[in-house]
Amino acid sequence: MDTLTRLENGKDLLLEWIEETNNPEENRLDVWVSPQNFKAATKALVDAGWGYLMTITGKDKPPVVDEDGNELQSGEIIGLYHFAQEAAVLSICVKVPYENPKLDTICDLIPSATIYEREFMELFGVDLVDTPDRERLVLPDNWPDGVYPLRKDFKQMSEEEKLGKELS
């Protein structure tokens, strides 16, 4: 089976939830789904045994603000769930707004996803509902709550935060 057939098969599995697709590379297919349908789509791939979850890539899309500080477009967190079957890479893509960054966990479908989910949560500040483990993965124990280092607006810690870190 060649790579394109694999991608077609993957796409067929997700057909009913697809909002948009694009091909960033010849061996890749990005499938955008809504946060509500995201879990059902993932389940369809897992049930059909299409490839394996390579990782979750988080991305931050900061809010667009005009000169007067009015928010033209609100900020979004994007999650790319990369599945691979041989050379074919299919990513289920989903975005959630800053105000309500909630997504379903997929750990009940793929238990080994827990480390990727924890990384995604602490570095981007998404809330993965019902994920089995919410402990810190890479950040230190005394890292302040609500500071998400891979968001674009994080440049460095403030002096107070640094001071608080040293004192504790």
Add this chain to the structure above:
Amino acid sequence: MTNSSGEKFVVPIGPQHPALKEPGQFQFTVDGEIVTGASIRLGFVHRGIEKACESRNYTQDLYLLERVCGICSHVHATAFALGVEKLAGVEAPPRAEAIRVLGGELERIHSHLLWLGVAAHEGGFDTLFMYTWRDREVVMDLLESISGSRVHYSLNVIGGVKYDITDKMADEIRRGMDFLEERTHYYMKVVTTDDTFVGRTRGVGIMTKEHAERLGAVGPTARASGVERDIRFNAPYSAYKEFPINMIMDTTGDLEARFIVRIKELFECYRLIREILDNLPESDLTVKVKRRIPAGEVISRVEAPRGELLYYIQSDGSDMPARVKARTPSLCNWATISDVAIGHKLADMPMLLVGIDPCFSCNDRLVQVNRPNQTDLNWSWDDLRRYGIEYYR
């Protein structure tokens, strides 16, 4: 073992670990000698490299990412360079690609020999450890003669490689491979026939194919359990298209199989290196790549010594990447430890740990699994400090 109040015994090991030379903390819940639960705490040397990449240009990132790991440095740089070249729409010249693969395979030899030594040491077989590390010097010297450096070779630039392989070097490498091949036959004999060693590995830590697939294992750890997962084979990149490899598999899934797979891979490395040296294409070493990389995104997958390494690179059209994400192979393999540890003797733990060839610096993160004890025995630095002060008051 349970004391009168019904609490489980937890044996903490690390983070300053006496055997592993890198910081990791392990907590084994034991019932007598038998392990009933395992948890692993990493993250002690997390450096925030993904964020740092966003404020440096592509050339700086290449050198930064090479420093993710001190063992498989070349493969990180290769993955990144291949990704950026794809975004820029250029291809490195064929000779450069062949030299990249050559470097990658030399690095695999050095990594597998290093691992064999550490594994032998954990198994209490220090003579084998001394032998393998002595022989590893041969490949380290070869890498040094190519690049001038033992660990961070910096072979790659974006658009090709920096160093050429001369005929004299090629002869040196061939001689090195002949010597190492002979030694590797000896190692194969030792790990499959030495009674004391086989006693530590055969039938220990068995992971079935279904388990390996479910836990998302990669690399030699997965291949020893019969999972056909090798990026060089599944999705050939760089010069692996011209110089294909044979995927090394085993179906036993025990520790011995992980030894056999890695040692057989060494033979495959020697074969491939000879083939590349005999058929090294003639071409330039680099192509020119503009500083600003066109907007786009790419996933670059390569086979590191420990398994699949993945880079996701997004460009916004400037000279700095908008997002770099690295997923290293050890991260996938940690989950297998806690699964196979249960039911084994505490004394088998070091061997099980090295069985996946864990690399801390390459993926310093945290995993926590299977805690049958109800009380939370994880103390933060604050708790520990407070406890210490209270204790002596």
